[in-house]
Amino acid sequence: MTEIIVVTSGKGGVGKTTTSASLACGLARRGKKVAVIDFDIGLRNLDLIMGCERRVVYDFVNVIQGECTLKQALIKDKRLETLYVLAASQTRDKDALSSEGVRKVFDELTADGFEYIVCDSPAGIEKGAHLAMYFADRAVVVVNPEVSSVRDSDRILGLLSSKTQRAEQGNGQVKEHLLLTRYSPKRVATGEMMSVGDVKEILGLDVVGVVPESVDVLAASNAGVPVILNDNSDVSRAYEDAVARLLGETVPLRFIDEPKKGFFARIFGG
């Protein structure tokens, strides 16, 4: 069985690509056969985050337009045996994607034994975002604990419940999950940032992950190594937990409370 997961948000810059890359790596690390696909036609970036930008020969649009085979366009990850990347086209306009074309690619991936297809959605609610979510079984909605991100993600929830194949065919709902990024337990503790509970309550979603704000995310994108592969980072642990929850395991939330400080830290701040 192939499961199609869309990573989406509405708002840009909240961590969709970082999340797509890390979830795909996390699933592949557990032996799953995974394809991660960049739907941001014209603004491809997943290849950079995955560190395979120099190995892109053919892209998603080439496959859809029959200019190459799917096998030629899939880039095999150098670190994980069962992980493949399909880059977005950098040159074409976003109308180059069609739902029929996307369906064919997904069918071929299914026939090839892929267990997960992770779709990295572009920001916005235009065609690319629509096609990224259209065939999804599940959606990971990436949200920053900040007003515009929360509002935009609610808009996306509306689209997930009306503009997807499942919704149109009355074939059950797309299963929706909330993934909070750039979470700062310290600022939550001082009342400057909405908490996991606040966002969860407003959106009415189950929480699949809470990723703390961290310098490790930028370091990972600088290096082209998905942050989940940095085993020393709390961000990696948070994404590992999210992968476990996606696979149906029950894992308590971590990194949502401010770390306990020692006596001196409390007196002098830090």
Added chain:
Amino acid sequence: MGLLALFRRSPPSAHVAKERLRIIVQQERNSRNGAPDYLPLLRRELLEVIRKYVNVDPAAVQINVEREDGQEVLEFSVALPEKAR
């Protein structure tokens, strides 16, 4: 929070964010879910009537349609200014 932070005052803003979002998200969900399209006009006209008597702020008028057990409830709330005229 260290000792120095006690002298730095930054009012906690998260609850304001949450309250604003709760209202706007609810409104946007209502309009998506086919709430009657006369609501904005109804809201505007009610606001005009109320303003003949009390000078309320436009943001103080909330109007919502909620569905409970097959019944539709039109919910209308006006927060009066602290010192009504």
